């Protein structure tokens with residue numbers, strides 16, 4: 001049987017759409033199928049963390065995401081006596097040359113996905129709605145999936161399949177991959193509502209220290225709606241009508257002047273903390289909530305899902321183009337530990353919230369310090385005792401082109417290629433390393449880039465003659481002295497840069 005496509009992506013949420021965007025810009029043939037007949041329209045994950053904004057910049061969607069959304073307002077803690085105090089959710093963090101996005105963006109998930117679909121359309125691709133993956137068989141060369149749609153069942157043969165089909169993943173079940181963890185015994189409702197009586201300049205919190213009666217009402221940036229979040233009893237039906245939510249607000253806030261006019265989307269869900277035993281079985285991968293589910297505290301779920309897909313996309317494209325197949329093993333090696341740490345963080349934040357703790361968030365939720373130091377793709381020769389380490393996020397920097405024009409490292413990194421940066425590297429060394437899929441930028445005498453503000457040196461701490469290889473997903477792959485350029489050549493071949 002011939003192949004119908006190279007990659008079949010199952011599920012068009014944030015993870016599936018990110019993977020589709022990355023494969024589309026690389027020209028990889030794929031299909032993106034989605035069980036629902038129309039786009040999802042709930043707010044769900046509404047916090048886009050700074051590292052995800054950097055990913056969005058590379059995918060060409062950051063400006064329209066920021067234009068649609070807005071900053072997080074302060075939280076307004078309402079006391080029983082009617083007084084209130086405003087507290088920032090996170091300490092304000094101004095952008096820096098190395099970290100251009102200081103603060104998280106608020107953008108309801110349906111708008112994030114809308115922006116992604118718009119970009120996908122610009123790249124000439126679309127989601128195929130109304131197709132449900134119901135079966136999967138694989139052999140050494142490919143995978144045959146069964147898709148059920150209005151026209152009946154069809155069988156599609158792909159070289160690889162990626163299950164981005166959410167927490168109840170069919171792909172994970174069909175692979176027989178375990179999803180151990182725990183149910184948190186916390187059930188909450190989340191509802192997007194039109195509401196009167198509360199200002200839109202703050203995230204309102206009532207009864208923060210009472211787990212049974214707390215309620216939060218947050219203005220949803222980019223819309224006229226508010227998002228209500230409130231714990232509900234672990235068992236039984238939850239009435240999600242406007243009248244019931246109106247009564248709940250009255251009961252929990254003691255206020256008669258706040259009214260729910262209509263409900264645009266609502267859901268009651270039980271929080272889980274689970275991590276798939278494996279992210280891969282043969283030619284089938286799991287990404288996003290299919291591989292891990294977290295409590296929403298800390299706003300990590302969507303961000304982790306986007307970054308899973310961003311990690312996998314370039315590796316799939318490289319192996320399809322002839323790179324050694326073991327490159328794909330690094331996906332689970334890199335991303336599963338990140339999800340395990342995320343699970344601990346969001347669970348700890350949930351426990352703090354249950355004890356009535358403050359909702360203040362620190363640097364740990366921004367995902368800028370995520371790194372892959374133990375990855376098989378992280379390499380230094382000689383070992384580094386200073387400056388940036390292999391596996392770390394490659395920082396941005398404001399630089400000049402040799403013509404004197406201002407630019408940024410992230411502008412030089414943007415796109416599907418790898419980037420090699422060198423400081424005071426002899427032209428012969430750099431020339432021997434040039435190859436398709438690699439862009440070389442040299443700082444120093446006769447270099448094409450100028451570290452006019454010292455940002456590159458501050459962020460990377462390179463010795464004369466050192467070379468830094470930046471992966472397509474913006475992490476440092478290798479740091480090598482010119483004397484070991486042959487080791488860098490071998491590294492690149494192993495990663496599919498022939």
Ligand SMILES: Cc1cc2nc3c(=O)[nH]c(=O)nc-3n(C[C@H](O)[C@H](O)[C@H](O)COP(=O)(O)OP(=O)(O)OC[C@H]3O[C@@H](n4cnc5c(N)ncnc54)[C@H](O)[C@@H]3O)c2cc1C
Pocket residue numbers: 010011012013014015016033034035036040044045046047109131132133134164165166167169170171190267269287288289290296297298299300301302303305
């Ligand atoms: C109520 C709620 C509140 C949340 N709040 C937050 C928050 O505040 N912050 C945060 O970061 N995260 C939050 N999350 C988590 C966040 O929404 C998820 O982490 C994110 O949606 C994961 O993206 P995904 O693409 O992996 O999965 P999903 O968004 O779940 O997308 C999976 C897609 O696959 C489709 N699908 C499923 N099965 C099949 C099949 N067999 N065939 C074809 N298609 C299929 C589904 O229809 C769906 O569109 C919340 C989640 C929920 C449920």
